[in-house]
Amino acid sequence: MKTVTVNIVTPDGPVYDSEVSMVVAKTTSGEIGVLAGHIPTVAPLAIGAVKLKKADGSTELAAVSGGFIEVRPDKISILAPSAEVASTIDIARAKEALARAEERVQKQKTDNIDFKRADLSLKRALNRINVHQGNI
Structure with missing residues (x-):
C-alpha cells in the first residue's frame, strides 16, 4: 500500500x-x-x-x-x-477546560459574555477529551 x-x-x-x-x-x-x-x-x-x-x-x-x-x-x-x-493530551487539563467552558456558556445567559467564543472553547475541550479517549 x-x-x-x-x-x-x-x-x-x-x-x-x-x-x-x-x-x-x-x-x-x-x-x-x-x-x-x-x-x-x-x-x-x-x-x-x-x-x-x-x-x-x-x-x-x-x-x-x-x-x-x-x-x-x-x-x-x-x-x-x-x-x-x-497520546500527548493532558486529560486532566482538558477536563478543567471543559468545566470552564461549560460555566462560561451558562453565564452567557445572564452576563454579557461572548457566546461564540465560549462555544468554541467548549467544542475544543470536548474534541480533546474525545480524541484522547478514542471516542470519535
Missing part, C-alpha cells in the same frame, strides 16, 4: 510527522479522506479529530482546533492554531 508523508504544524512548532496510508479530517464542508497520490487540494478544517491510518493497520488520532489541510500527491500538511496527538 502506498504511503504519504503527513505533518501537522502549529504556531508552536511541529506536532506530527510520519508516513501514513490514509488521512481522514473534518473540513468545514464535511469529512475528507485522502490517500497517496490525491489531487492537490486545500480545505479549511473544523474543530475535530484527524485520523491517521498507518500502513500496518493501526490508527493514530490528533485533535485539531481548525486551520487548513493542504494536500499534494506526495505530502499532506495540516496547519492548525493548536493540535495535539491523542
